[in-house]
Amino acid sequence: MSKSKKLVKEITSRDEDFAQWYTDIVKKAELADYSSVKGCMIIRPYAYAMWESIQSYLDKKFKETGHQNVYMPMFIPESLLQKEKDHVEGFAPEVAWVTHSGDEELTEKLCVRPTSETLFCEHYAKIVQSYKDLPKLYNQWCSVVRCEKTTRPFLRTTEFLWQEGHTIHETKEEAENETKRMLNTYADLCENVLAIPVLKGRKTEKEKFAGGEATYTIEALMHDGKALQAGTSHFLGQNFAKSFGMQYSDKEGKLQYVYQTSWGVTTRLIGAIIMVHGDDNGLVVPPRIAPIQVIIVPVAQHKDGVLEKANELKDRIAKIARVKLDDSDKMPGWKFSEYEMKGVPIRLEVGPRDIENNQVVLARRDTGDKITVSMDDLETKIPELLDDIHNNMFEKAKKNVEEKTHTAVNMDEFKDIVENKTGFVKAMWCGDRECEDKIREETGATSRCMPFEQEEVSDTCVCCGKKAKKLVYWGRAY
Numbered sequence: 362m363s364k365s366k367k368l369v370k371e372i373t374s375r376d377e378d379f380a381q382w383y384t385d386i387v388k389k390a391e392l393a394d395y396s397s398v399k400g401c402m403i404i405r406p407y408a409y410a411m412w413e414s415i416q417s418y419l420d421k422k423f424k425e426t427g428h429q430n431v432y433m434p435m436f437i438p439e440s441l442l443q444k445e446k447d448h449v450e451g452f453a454p455e456v457a458w459v460t461h462s463g464d465e466e467l468t469e470k471l472c473v474r475p476t477s478e479t480l481f482c483e484h485y486a487k488i489v490q491s492y493k494d495l496p497k498l499y500n501q502w503c504s505v506v507r508c509e510k511t512t513r514p515f516l517r518t519t520e521f522l523w524q525e526g527h528t529i530h531e532t533k534e535e536a537e538n539e540t541k542r543m544l545n546t547y548a549d550l551c552e553n554v555l556a557i558p559v560l561k562g563r564k565t566e567k568e569k570f571a572g573g574e575a576t577y578t579i580e581a582l583m584h585d586g587k588a589l590q591a592g593t594s595h596f597l598g599q600n601f602a603k604s605f606g607m608q609y610s611d612k613e614g615k616l617q618y619v620y621q622t623s624w625g626v627t628t629r630l631i632g633a634i635i636m637v638h639g640d641d642n643g644l645v646v647p648p649r650i651a652p653i654q655v656i657i658v659p660v661a662q663h664k665d666g667v668l669e670k671a672n673e674l675k676d677r678i679a680k681i682a683r684v685k686l687d688d689s690d691k692m693p694g695w696k697f698s699e700y701e702m703k704g705v706p707i708r709l710e711v712g713p714r715d716i717e718n719n720q721v722v723l724a725r726r727d728t729g730d731k732i733t734v735s736m737d738d739l740e741t742k743i744p745e746l747l748d749d750i751h752n753n754m755f756e757k758a759k760k761n762v763e764e765k766t767h768t769a770v771n772m773d774e775f776k777d778i779v780e781n782k783t784g785f786v787k788a789m790w791c792g793d794r795e796c797e798d799k800i801r802e803e804t805g806a807t808s809r810c811m812p813f814e815q816e817e818v819s820d821t822c823v824c825c826g827k828k829a830k831k832l833v834y835w836g837r838a839y
C-alpha cells in the first residue's frame with residue numbers, strides 16, 4: 362500500500378481539502394472534463410459507463426413494474442410552462458430560453474426543458490379519455506437544462522442527464538403508492554448497487570417540488586459530512602390535472618381529474634459514488650456498477666507464457682465479470698496505481714511464479730488486502746469477492762453516517778454540530794416555516810427530510826421552543 366500511495370501522491374488528501382480532492386479525482390480518474398460551455402461538462406467514457414449501468418438497472422426495474430419509455434421534445438413554449446403557477450415560479454430563475462430561429466425572432470419564446478411535467482400533462486390531456494386509459498406509466502431518459510450560478514462536475518451542472526417518470530392514475534391511493542414504490546426503487550439502487558446507505562423521508566413544504574403536493578426523498582451522507590439528495594419522488598395530487606385539464610370519465614360516466622406523480626434520479630449519483638467511497642488513492646467504484654470489475658495486470662509479461670496465460674484467464678473471467686487485461690508496455694507499478702485511481706474493485710496479478718504454482722494474486726481496492734488463490738477457483742472466488750467488497754463498502758459508508766449523525770435539542774447544540782462535528786443533525790421542529798428559515802440563516806443547514814421512521818428526541822422545537830410536531834434531519838448539503 363505505501364508503495365502505491367507514493368505513486369499517486371499528486372492527488373490532494375481527502376481530509377486536507379475535500380473539494381480539491383473531489384476535483385482531482387474527477388480529472389485523474391478520467392470521469393469528466395470541462396467544456397467551453399460554462400457550467401457544462403463532458404462526461405468521459407469511464408463515468409458514462411457507470412451511468413449506463415445505473416440506467417440499465419433502473420430501466421429493467423421500471424419495465425418490470427409496467428412503465429414504458431417515451432421521448433418528449435426538448436423545448437417547451439412559454440405559455441405551456443406558465444400553465445401551473447407554482448411550477449413556473451419555482452423554475453423560472455433557472456430556465457434557458459430560445460428566442461430566435463435563425464435570424465428571425467420567434468413569436469413565442471421556447472424554454473429548454475428544466476423538467477417535462479408540462480409536456481407530459483399536455484400529452485396526457487389529449488390521449489386520456491376514459492378510466493380504461495389509466496394508469497399511464499411513462500418514463501423518459503434525457504438531459505435537462507437548469508442555469509446554475511456555481512457549478513461542479515456531476516453535482517451541479519447546467520445540463521445534466523436524468524430519467525423522469527411521469528404517471529397518472531385514477532385514485533389518490535394508487536398515485537401515492539406509485540410515489541413510494543419509485544422512492545423504494547431508488548433506495549434499492551443506492552443501497553444494493555451503489556453501496557450507498559440512504560435515509561428515506563418526506564420534504565418539508567419549503568423544500569418540496571414546485572407545483573406538487575408532497576415530495577419524498579432519499580438523502581445520503583458524503584464522507585465530509587455534507588448531505589446529498591440522491592433521488593426524489595413527487596406526489597403531484599390534482600394540481601397539474603386541474604391546470605391542464607387532464608380529465609377522464611369514470612365508470613359512471615362522470616368527469617374526474619387524474620392523480621399524478623413524477624420522479625427522477627440524475628448523473629449526480631456519480632458525484633455521490635466519488636464522495637461516499639473515494640479515498641486518498643482515488644476512486645473506489647462499487648463492484649455492481651464498475652465498468653471494469655477485474656483488471657488483469659501481468660507481471661514480467663515479456664516472459665514466456667505470461668501473456669498467453671493472462672489472456673486465457675481473461676476469457677474465463679469474462680464469463681462471470683467485466684474484465685480487462687492491460688498488456689500495454691507500461692510498468693506494472695504504473696498500472697497498479699492507474700487502476701487504483703480508477704477504483705477498479707479487483708486487481709488480478711499473474712506472473713511466471715504464479716503460473717508455476719497454478720495461482721494468482723487478487724488485490725481488493727476497498728481494503729488493499731491481497732489474497733492468493735488457485736487458478737482453479739476463480740469462477741467461485743471472484744463473484745464472492747465482488748459481493749464481499751460491495752458489503753464492506755456499504756458497511757463502511759453506513760458507519761460514516763452513524764458516526765456523523767447527531768442529536769440537538771437546542772440551537773447551541775445545533776450550531777456546535779454543524780460547525781464542529783458536521784453530518785446530519787436530528788432535531789425536533791414545530792412545523793413553522795419561520796423556524797426552518799431561521800435555522801438556515803444561522804447555521805447554513807437546510808431541512809433534508811422528515812424521516813418515515815419518526816422518533817421523539819425532545820418535546821419542543823429546536824429553534825423556537827414551541828411544541829414539536831416532527832423529527833427532521835438537517836444538514837449542510839450539496
Ligand SMILES: [Zn+2]
Nearest residue numbers: 791796822825
Ligand atoms: Zn419552531
